[in-house]
Amino acid sequence: xxxxxxxxxxxxxxxxxxxxxxxxxxxxxxxxxxxxxxxxxxxxxxxxxxxxxxxxxxxxxxxxxxxxxxxxxxxxxxxxxxxxxxxxxxxxxxxxxxxxxxxxxxxxxxxxxxxxxxxxxxxxxxxxxxxxxxxxxxxxxxxxxxxxxxx
Amino acid sequence: xxxxxxxxxxxxxxxxxxxxxxxxxxxxxxxxxxxxxxxxxxxxxxxxxxxxxxxxxxxxxxxxxxxxxxxxxxxxxxxxxxxxxxxxxxxxxxxxxxxxxxxxxxxxxxxxxxxxxxxxxxxxxxxxxxxxxxxxxxxxxxxxxxxxxxxxxxxxxx
Numbered sequence: 001x002x003x004x005x006x007x008x009x010x011x012x013x014x015x016x017x018x019x020x021x022x023x024x025x026x027x028x029x030x031x032x033x034x035x036x037x038x039x040x041x042x043x044x045x046x047x048x049x050x051x052x053x054x055x056x057x058x059x060x061x062x063x064x065x066x067x068x069x070x071x072x073x074x075x076x077x078x079x080x081x082x083x084x085x086x087x088x089x090x091x092x093x094x095x096x097x098x099x100x101x102x103x104x105x106x107x108x109x110x111x112x113x114x115x116x117x118x119x120x121x122x123x124x125x126x127x128x129x130x131x132x133x134x135x136x137x138x139x140x141x142x143x144x145x146x147x148x149x150x151x
Numbered sequence: 152x153x154x155x156x157x158x159x160x161x162x163x164x165x166x167x168x169x170x171x172x173x174x175x176x177x178x179x180x181x182x183x184x185x186x187x188x189x190x191x192x193x194x195x196x197x198x199x200x201x202x203x204x205x206x207x208x209x210x211x212x213x214x215x216x217x218x219x220x221x222x223x224x225x226x227x228x229x230x231x232x233x234x235x236x237x238x239x240x241x242x243x244x245x246x247x248x249x250x251x252x253x254x255x256x257x258x259x260x261x262x263x264x265x266x267x268x269x270x271x272x273x274x275x276x277x278x279x280x281x282x283x284x285x286x287x288x289x290x291x292x293x294x295x296x297x298x299x300x301x302x303x304x305x306x307x308x309x
Contacts, residue, residue, distance in 0.1 A: 009286035010168070013294060102290075131169035131293070138298050143169055144259045 004119040005110040008126050011102040014137040019096055019103055020069030022133055026051070032132035032142040034149050040074070042066050048074045053149055056080070061089060070096050076109075078118065087115040105130065157222075157233070157249050160268040163278055166285045167264050172296045174254045177261045178227035180292050181252055190291030190301035200224050206232055214238065219247060228254050245277060246270035265289060 012019060022028045026037030035053035040046050040063055050059040061075035073093040078084040095106040107126055111118045132143040170177060180186040184195035188211070198206030200221055207218040219233035230252045236242035246269070253264040267281050291301040 011287055011290035011294075013298075013300075127167035128169050134290070134293065135171060135297055138294060139171075143171060 003110050003113060004116045005108065006119050006123045006126065007109075008107045008130060010105050010130050010134055011099060012105055012134045012137055013102050016069040016096050016098070016103060018137060019105065022137060023094060024068075024072075030147065032136045032146050033129050034146055042068070042072065048076070064091070065093075084118055084121065087111055087118045090115060090118060157247070157268065157270075159271055160249055161271060162266045162268045163275075164267040164281050164285065165264065166289055167262065168289050168293055169257075170261050170263060170293045170296055171259060172261050174227040174256045174261050176296055177254050177263055177292075178230075180296055181230065182226075186292075186295070190295050191288055200226070200230065210238065222249065223251075242277070246273060248281075263289065263292075 014022075022032075024038065024040070024042050026039050029036060029038040030053070036058075037051040038048075039051055040048040042063060044063055044066055046063045048061045048063050049057050052058050058080040059076055059078050061077055063072065063074055065071065065073040071094065073091060075089045076092045077089045078087070090109060090111040092110075093106075093108045095104075095108070097104045097106075107130065109119065109122050109126070128143070128146065132146040136142040172180075180190075182196060182198070182200050184197060187194055187196045187208070191208070193211035194216060195209045195211075196206065197209065198204050198221060200206065202221055202224050204221045205218060206221055208216050210216045216238045217234055217236050219235050221230070222233055223229055223231035232250045234248040234250045236245075249268040251264075251266040251268070253266070255262045255264070265285055267278075267285070269278070295301040
């Protein structure tokens with residue numbers, strides 16, 4: 001049986017450097033990622049984590065591959081909810097490629113066997129995060145309400 | 152009604168995108184040729200979008216590309232279309248695809264969910280075209296409504 005996997009593609013009118021910055025600078029991620037800071041030094045072997053607006057660390061892992069401004073892969077384990085933590089380390093990649101005047105951004109998130117619920121959760125999360133990222137880069141403002149956790 | 156023809160269909164491809172727009176604007180972008188020509192590879196849609204009506208999509212040169220029936224229509228929330236590609240001989244003889252557009256209003260933002268459903272007899276190789284195309288098309292629709300400009304290379308015949 002295939003490992004559970006989610007793939008999302010979107011096209012954004014920006015430069016690879018700006019898109020890379022938007023994904024890897026926590027001051028930027030918190031503007032469109034419901035207030036979440038994605039923190040790492042972005043070197044192979046660096047620790048990686050997602051920090052919630054209240055300072056709690058909900059996801060941890062390490063940088064497995066990094067090639068700015070085109071590609072990174074991190075290992076990703078959820079820490080807050082026990083049933084999702086039990087899935088263990090998932091693998092999440094970003095790929096940025098030119099496509100005419102736009103960029104093609106591909107997000108891939110793969111869980112080990114038994115991680116179907118984890119992938120279901122991220123499948124409902126990524127489209128909103130990436131829609132807001134696209135709006136922020138193209139208009140200067142993120143989607144309303146995506147700079148903080150939902151009420 | 153005619154949806155019963157497709158009762159064994161499976162939703163094989165789903166794409167969700169959030170757009171800073173009213174649902175009415177998203178509906179217009181999906182159903183008016185002046186919009187679709189700007190983000191749907193230059194194509195023009197045509198229908199009165201009533202249940203049971205035919206709908207069609209023409210290439211920039213006017214040649215028929217896709218046609219089908221309006222299976223469900225609840226503006227500005229839900230539109231379900233049967234979808235047959237007429238412009239390519241290989242695709243013309245496949246079972247119809249069913250495309251569902253669901254538009255949910257979330258305050259200032261609309262969530263558009265596109266679902267492509269197919270006959271269980273369809274060879275999965277035919278899913279690839281839609282999986283490549285929809286992210287481009289709907290990213291362009293979002294840019295068009297939010298910034299006034301779609302993806303520049305997608306306003307031409309693809």
